[in-house]
Amino acid sequence: MVVFACAGCGAVLTARVARVALPDHSGQKYGHDLLPGLLEPGTYAVDPGDGRPWRPWKPAPEEHGVRLLTYCISGPPNRIGIAPGDVRGTVFIPDRLGGCCCGWDGQYGPNLACATCGCPVATRVDDCGFWQVVWLEPEAVRPVSVDGPVQRVIDWTELPSTPPVDPCGYWSPQWEAAVAVALAHLLAVSGGQRVSVPEGPVAEVFRRAIDSLLPPGPPERHLVLAGPGLSAPITDIALVPRHPQTGEVWPCNTPAEDQ
Template sequence: MLAFACAGCGAVLTAKVSRVELPDHAGQKYGHDLVPALLEPGTYTVDPGNGRPGRPETPEEEGGVRLLTLHLDGPPNRIGLAPGDVRGTVVLTDRLGGCCCGWDGRYGPNLACAGCGGAVATRVDDCGHWQVVWLEPDAVRPVAVEGPVQRVMDWTELPGTPPVEPAGCWSPVWEAAIAAALAHLMVASEGRRVTVPDGPVARAFRPAIDGLLPRGLPERRLALAGPGVPEPVADLALVPRHPQTGAVWPGATAAAVPLAAGVWARLAFADDRRLLLASPRMPDGVRRDDPPPPLPHLPFRPDGRVFAGTLERLGATREPWLRRIHDRVRDAPFEPPFG
């Protein structure tokens, strides 16, 4: 295991942490309520960035009023942690830009090392943002610490992520994960029509495929593949991406389209059939107090902003036909098939 220390004075700034994959919903803006932490306690992730250099905006004042200049891109290889795993920092009060209920990181690093005062991290916890602290890669250094070696889960142990929130809305984690996989699918399709067998995968992907790719021949077939799933006869295989290592399942013979493991596992193994009573009434003396599973209020829609951002990170916008799709979704991320 390791911790991160200030590069300036050596003060330890974090708890012991183990590395996990960067979630697809990192950077996602969702709704207007407070949302949970991006990462589990005791873990960290690295954001390679999207190739565009980030630069913190300097708060400017005009007539005694601070102008709100939005800072969107951070430097590559920032290190993300759960806010509760950060130690020994103090707030930089002149960099606390936010929209409503917290800080959104618009002015760059807003946490400093308590030992030397150097800016070391950016805390994001405003409403609609997944709560996270991003350590600046040049301001910290890893330090080896004693602790158990992280056990890497076997492919057969992949946990599933529920698709529906308790309130009855689609999970934002699913909306982001499907959007990211859809961007990979666009690249793998090479602009040809993609067909999907009926079932959970079709319900998640088919509306977006129909709205983005042309109809007609030639076609490419998409099917689930992975641990515990029979090898499909398909051109494109929707396979799990490991939640710790980020590795793509290597067993597919078709072209791999990676999908977050938790969402993949739910698509592959969850039984979403509705149970019916075998008789018109419950037997005497039997009470049922378990609530029915939550049902979404609206059809599933992937996150358009995550989709466009993933295409950028893949460098897919160099292809003219993909550039047209990217620009269309970037400019109207809530229009069909994403809204």
């Protein structure tokens, strides 16, 4: 277990947290409703990011003597995401609380400062359509090991499941993001060759993209499902689950695409 402390003054800024894998839906914008937290309380995840710094977009043309300068934030690499309720000892930075509708979207950079020394340390994101999270700036904080119970790694067979479709017939946003990640990996590992997929939900979500993006003709590669309770022989490409705590993929002795 660790807490994160201000790199400037050493003040503790979080509750005790344990590391988990970064969810596939991190960074996803979905709909216009308030979404729940990206991470469970007591956990944190690290986003490797794309390395692009926070910088202004190209300024809009001047009209009537007014120039609009808008900003975007992709964030530095290795930002640390935590649940908003795990934040301690911070205050809002008033001139960085920009948002779109019902909250803050983080587009103006760090909007939380250390309450002790005033250094910007984190960005809270909770606007509608965004998964609620606080991103700690990697250069502004440091981890401090603390005593506490070791997080139990849940066995594969005990992991909770999320239905792909809700009772109203709408796709789960978590599933939409996970399917997109898995599809990108499948296309990459295919080497540009036609891939057959098993009938059922996998075919429903993958086949249209395969038909559009891979060459027509008989399949040269074959995808099978692997994971808890599945025993199909794996001879080519396996679609396997990824453990939400550790990030490890289901073990199999073949090139595998994790999900």
